[in-house]
Amino acid sequence: MKKFNVPFGYRSSLISTIKNKRKQNDKYKKDFTPSLLNFGQVQIYLARHFGFCYGVENAIEISFRTVEENPGKKIYLLSEMIHNPLVNDDLKKRGVQFLMDTKGNEAIPFSALSAGDIVIIPAFGTTLEIEEQLKNIGIEIEKYDTTCPFVEKVWNRAEAIAKNKYSIVVHGKPQHEETRATFSHSAVNSPTVVVTDMNETIELAKFIKGEKPAKDFYVEFAGRFSEGFNVEEDLQRIGVVNQTTMLASDTQAIADYLKNVMIEKYNLTEDNIEERFADTRDTLCYATYENQSAVYGLLNTEADLAVVVGGYNSSNTSHLVELCEEKFPTYFIKSADEILSSKEIRHYNLHKHTLSDTISFLPEKKPVKILLTSGASCPDAVVEAVIKKLVSFFKGSKSMEEVMKEFV
Ligand code: SF4
Numbered sequence: 001m002k003k004f005n006v007p008f009g010y011r012s013s014l015i016s017t018i019k020n021k022r023k024q025n026d027k028y029k030k031d032f033t034p035s036l037l038n039f040g041q042v043q044i045y046l047a048r049h050f051g052f053c054y055g056v057e058n059a060i061e062i063s064f065r066t067v068e069e070n071p072g073k074k075i076y077l078l079s080e081m082i083h084n085p086l087v088n089d090d091l092k093k094r095g096v097q098f099l100m101d102t103k104g105n106e107a108i109p110f111s112a113l114s115a116g117d118i119v120i121i122p123a124f125g126t127t128l129e130i131e132e133q134l135k136n137i138g139i140e141i142e143k144y145d146t147t148c149p150f151v152e153k154v155w156n157r158a159e160a161i162a163k164n165k166y167s168i169v170v171h172g173k174p175q176h177e178e179t180r181a182t183f184s185h186s187a188v189n190s191p192t193v194v195v196t197d198m199n200e201t202i203e204l205a206k207f208i209k210g211e212k213p214a215k216d217f218y219v220e221f222a223g224r225f226s227e228g229f230n231v232e233e234d235l236q237r238i239g240v241v242n243q244t245t246m247l248a249s250d251t252q253a254i255a256d257y258l259k260n261v262m263i264e265k266y267n268l269t270e271d272n273i274e275e276r277f278a279d280t281r282d283t284l285c286y287a288t289y290e291n292q293s294a295v296y297g298l299l300n301t302e303a304d305l306a307v308v309v310g311g312y313n314s315s316n317t318s319h320l321v322e323l324c325e326e327k328f329p330t331y332f333i334k335s336a337d338e339i340l341s342s343k344e345i346r347h348y349n350l351h352k353h354t355l356s357d358t359i360s361f362l363p364e365k366k367p368v369k370i371l372l373t374s375g376a377s378c379p380d381a382v383v384e385a386v387i388k389k390l391v392s393f394f395k396g397s398k399s400m401e402e403v404m405k406e407f408v
Contacts, residue, residue, distance in 0.1 A: 004057035007064060010087070010379035014387070014404065018046065021407040029290065032297030034371070035407075037387065039397040041366045044387055045301050047294040047373035051380045053287030055148025056082050059123040062146045066120060067094045074117040076108070078130065079177055081122045081146070082377040083314035085334060096120075102313055103175050113137050121145045124177035125152070127184035150285040151178055154241050155185040157283050161239040162190030166278045169204070169258065170194045171251045172243030174224050176315055179243045186241070187226035191234035194224040201254045205261045208235045238262070239278030244285035245316035245376070247323075248292055255280065287376045288316055295323045295373055303369040305361065306330040307390075309383055310375030312348045317375025321350055328371065331361060336385035342393035362393065 018035050025031075034045040052060075059081050067075060079100040080088050092098070099108050099119070113119070115138030121131075125147035134141050158168050168186045172179030174194045186192040195201045203220060206212040217231040240258060242251040262268060262276040298306070306324035310317030311334060324330040331347040333339065338346045345361045348354075362368055370390060374383045391397050 001054060002058075004061040005065070006052065006057050006060050007090070010052070010060070010381050012380035012384035014384045014400070015051070015380035017404060018407050022048065032293045034294070034298050034301060037403050039391050039394065039403055041368065041394040041397055042391055043367050043369045044390065045298060045303060045369065045371045046383075046387075047291070047298050047371075049287075049290040049294040050373045051376070051378055051383065053285070053291075053376040055123045055146075055150060055285075055287070056377050058148065059146035060087065062144065063091060063096070063120055064094075066118060066144055067091070067096060070118060074113075076113070076117060076119045078119060078121055078126055079104070080313075081120065083311040083317075083375075084377040084379070085311055086379060086382065087377070102177060104177070104180060110134075110137065113139065115139060118144055121147055122177065123148045123151070125155075125181035125185075126177070127181050128188055129184060147181075148244075148285075150244055150287075151181070154182055154244060154283045157280060158182065158186040158192075158239075158241050159189050161241075161278045161280065162186070164278065165190075166237045166239040167191040167193070167234045169201075169238050169240045169254075170242065171201075171240060171246055171254050172196070173246075173315060176243060178245070178315075182241065182243065183224075183226075190226075191229045192226040193221055193229065195254065197250065198254060198257065201257055204235075205258065207231050208238075208258075208261055209265055237276050237278075239280045241280055241283045243315065244283070245288050245319065247319045248284050248289060251284065288319075291316065291320060291373070291376060292323065295320050298371045298373060299323065299327050301369070301371060303328060303371045304363050304365075305368075306371040306373075307386060308332050308373055308375070309386055310334065310378040312350070314375045314377050317378065318350045320373055320375060324371065324373075329361070331358065333386070335382050336389040339386070339389050368394070 032048045034047055037044040063081055075096045076099050077096055079098055080102055100106055110133055119134055119139050123146050131141055168190050170182055172194055173196060183192055183194055195204055207217050214231040240255040259277045263273060266276050306328040308321045308324055321330055321332045331345050333347050340346055344357055344359050346355055346357050349356050
């Protein structure tokens with residue numbers, strides 16, 4: 001995998017040492033068991049895979065290099081470059097301005113831009129409409145486009161499906177930058193509709209099966225279907241692609257469900273299902289797969305609690321939280337500062353979209369066993385700070401040097 005030039009402050013020598021050792025011992029990434037950092041009274045189980053992915057490192061390298069190479073120029077990001085507050089704040093401090101919020105609401109009007117300005121397209125990519133607007137102003141978008149190749153892979157797959165006359169069902173969060181971009185790139189080639197989850201997929205299937213009047217589709221899926229979508233014709237041949245950071249098992253369940261709906265509706269079998277349903281199994285991003293698999297590895301461990309570190313609007317991180325919540329008390333924090341003391345932690349409740357303070361989050365028993373992972377947009381340095389903060393609450397713990405001996 002290509003090595004990127006990421007600001008030193010985001011790296012962690014501690015985490016890099018552990019990751020390098022694991023890489024040496026497991027070149028083909030077959031082993032998803034966590035790494036144990038055994039400090040004695042506290043034992044931290046670190047997920048096998050976590051932290052910056054290819055697309056995030058690529059976007060960070062391009063963005064910081066652009067700032068360095070263009071002193072005095074106006075530099076904008078379309079919206080947050082990645083969903084991590086530390087990285088976005090660092091760019092703001094260097095003078096980068098954000099044109100939109102994460103939902104696409106305007107923060108700075110495009111009319112304020114001129115041809116000589118630089119606009120960086122984030123890792124999620126953007127819509128064809130926005131690309132067109134920027135080109136019309138005279139802005140060179142190709143030079144500062146950090147769209148992740150794994151997102152582009154989904155667009156290419158959608159295009160290939162469209163060429164074979166399938167409509168596209170996008171499994172994603174309709175307001176997320178990546179899903180808006182994927183919708184736009186798909187809709188130009190084929191009728192497209194977005195579903196967020198299985199419940200919406202079941203409702204969509206009722207239109208496929210003719211169990212609901214077609215007119216209801218335009219109300220239920222308002223804002224989430226492409227222009228001119230004909231619900232009676234455009235749901236007869238379909239394929240599913242996803243926002244790359246959705247829960248892999250959810251996308252698979254949605255695809256399997258729709259496939260079965262088509263089999264029943266058109267009396268098909270596995271041998272001729274392609275007449276109505278395109279096989280799109282390969283649109284998952286590698287980092288999503290690895291990070292989620294590593295959390296399944298964590299869940300096989302006996303532990304007292306789980307801590308997941310990342311931006312609160314990060315889709316991939318929120319799915320790691322959901323997985324951990326199935327088995328453990330789970331605390332979703334954006335940095336070590338959220339661990340207020342040995343007694344109290346401030347964490348994000350992604351179901352209520354609120355911050356909560358939990359008292360006595362660490363059990364009295366010893367050793368305390370903590371599962372730890374982070375999202376694909378979280379710097380390793382933040383995870384290291386979390387480890388150090390947690391360990392500091394356990395007097396008489398082994399030193400970091402001692403614990404790290406087995407990884408050196
Ligand atoms: S999570 Fe996957 S698709 Fe998203 S930026 Fe990272 S590598 Fe690219």
